[in-house]
Amino acid sequence: MTPTNDELFARAQAAIPGGVNSPVRAFRSVGGTPRFLVSARGPYVTDAEGREYVDLVAGWGPAILGHADPRVIGAVTDAAARGLSFGSSTPAETELAELVEQRIGPVERLRLVSTGTEATMSAIRLARGFTGRDVLVKFAGHYHGHSDGLLAEAGSGLATFALPGSAGVPADIAALTLVLPYNDLDAVRAAFAEHGDRIAAVIVEAAAANMGVVPPLPGFNRELIELAHANGSLVISDEVLTGFRVSAAGWWGLESTTEYAYTPDLMTFGKVIGGGMPVAALGGRADVMEQLAPLGPVYQAGTLSGNPVAVAAGIATLRAADASVYDALDRTAATVSDAVSAALSAEGVAHAVQRAGSLFSFVFGDDVASGVTDYAGVQRQEAFRYAPFFHAMLDAGVSLPPSVFEAWFVTAAHDDTAIGRIVDALPAAARAAASARPA
Numbered sequence: 001m002t003p004t005n006d007e008l009f010a011r012a013q014a015a016i017p018g019g020v021n022s023p024v025r026a027f028r029s030v031g032g033t034p035r036f037l038v039s040a041r042g043p044y045v046t047d048a049e050g051r052e053y054v055d056l057v058a059g060w061g062p063a064i065l066g067h068a069d070p071r072v073i074g075a076v077t078d079a080a081a082r083g084l085s086f087g088s089s090t091p092a093e094t095e096l097a098e099l100v101e102q103r104i105g106p107v108e109r110l111r112l113v114s115t116g117t118e119a120t121m122s123a124i125r126l127a128r129g130f131t132g133r134d135v136l137v138k139f140a141g142h143y144h145g146h147s148d149g150l151l152a153e154a155g156s157g158l159a160t161f162a163l164p165g166s167a168g169v170p171a172d173i174a175a176l177t178l179v180l181p182y183n184d185l186d187a188v189r190a191a192f193a194e195h196g197d198r199i200a201a202v203i204v205e206a207a208a209a210n211m212g213v214v215p216p217l218p219g220f221n222r223e224l225i226e227l228a229h230a231n232g233s234l235v236i237s238d239e240v241l242t243g244f245r246v247s248a249a250g251w252w253g254l255e256s257t258t259e260y261a262y263t264p265d266l267m268t269f270g271k272v273i274g275g276g277m278p279v280a281a282l283g284g285r286a287d288v289m290e291q292l293a294p295l296g297p298v299y300q301a302g303t304l305s306g307n308p309v310a311v312a313a314g315i316a317t318l319r320a321a322d323a324s325v326y327d328a329l330d331r332t333a334a335t336v337s338d339a340v341s342a343a344l345s346a347e348g349v350a351h352a353v354q355r356a357g358s359l360f361s362f363v364f365g366d367d368v369a370s371g372v373t374d375y376a377g378v379q380r381q382e383a384f385r386y387a388p389f390f391h392a393m394l395d396a397g398v399s400l401p402p403s404v405f406e407a408w409f410v411t412a413a414h415d416d417t418a419i420g421r422i423v424d425a426l427p428a429a430a431r432a433a434a435s436a437r438p439a
């Protein structure tokens with residue numbers, strides 16, 4: 001007999017803390033049993049009970065082409081047949097670095113790592129080593145992975161659980177992180193006025209998408225960089241989530257053709273750059289990047305960095321992601337977010353659609369119906385409306401991110417059939433959101 005999701009979760013909880021290997025997967029904020037997935041193809045995922053769902057999580061971002069795209073699977077299979085891990089240089093690593101550098105002007109050198117957490121952690125060490133300063137500025141609700149200094153008022157799982165940070169982070173380390181409200185240049189000016197000569201770097205999501213989606217106000221990224229540079233600090237633009245997803249050159253690419261074009265010192269990438277395999281990267285100014293070992297004094301290393309099978313998936317994904325893929329992502333994002341918004345309006349649920357390129361999410365309630373620009377705004381919403389909405393969609397065979405504080409992810413494989421299934425599920429979900437009451 002095939003085990004049910006309930007049985008699999010019970011067994012997992014006895015073997016793995018909370019039954020999961022990353023907290024948001026546990027469904028804590030929406031309740032119920034996580035689905036144990038066994039396969040994925042195109043816009044669909046299938047659970048252990050054999051049930052298929054239209055997927056709007058996309059592996060938390062990487063699957064822009066859709067799941068198990070034959071071009072990516074073929075590249076991975078070919079690479080795996082030649083050996084899984086060499087612990088040595090490969091031609092493919094340079095190819096991937098060149099692909100990124102050709103697309104993204106500020107990236108003059110690129111170092112591959114395995115996770116977004118490693119990328120941001122290493123970028124911060126590099127910024128500290130380069131400037132000889134210690135203090136880091138981040139923004140409330142921005143998530144940059146789970147390294148010690150970054151778990152202060154972070155988004156993603158921490159927003160979901162409303163934790164102020166994390167146990168196990170020494171106070172002395174947290175004290176080196178200054179947390180400011182997002183989109184608030186006055187707060188940035190004040191921080192530099194008070195601590196300017198101690199600030200090594202500002203780290204910022206290029207467009208925030210880990211507290212739900214909160215795009216930067218026009219010119220925010222550019223002015224942030226000007227303020228930092230005037231004070232001798234670097235800016236790390238974190239594109240782990242937005243990179244190669246919102247355009248071929250990420251969020252930087254979207255703004256680079258506007259009057260708000262900006263040039264960060266360092267950038268971080270993850271998710272799409274590995275096409276579903278563990279690849280992430282930090283890149284940027286050659287003079288800064290060349291402070292990394294073996295050229296410079298800032299140490300950074302990894303047994304699996306540039307793993308040949310993972311790099312093959314990344315190259316195949318980036319090469320396949322042509323203009324038609326980004327057009328499809330934009331079109332599907334508009335269709336789905338418009339349909340959700342219309343269904344909520346039809347049931348009288350006050351809400352706003354939050355968009356950053358093809359990333360989107362929703363905030364609920366009259367107080368936020370004109371949209372939000374920071375973490376305080378996100379937290380003002382009627383978050384209790386999301387769980388019943390989520391479960392109604394899941395019951396109808398649509399898998400959404402299991403938290404209101406996460407972006408929704410579409411893929412280029414979401415065709416009319418998949419979108420039709422989403423649209424058909426919406427009226428009942430909107431009714432569930434309308435009748436929700438605070439706990």
Ligand code: PLP
Pocket residue numbers: 114115116117118120143144145146156205210238239240241270271280
């Ligand atoms: N930075 C951003 C903007 C992210 O969205 C994430 C993960 O969601 C990370 C960093 C951490 O990446 P990883 O989960 O690969 O460690």
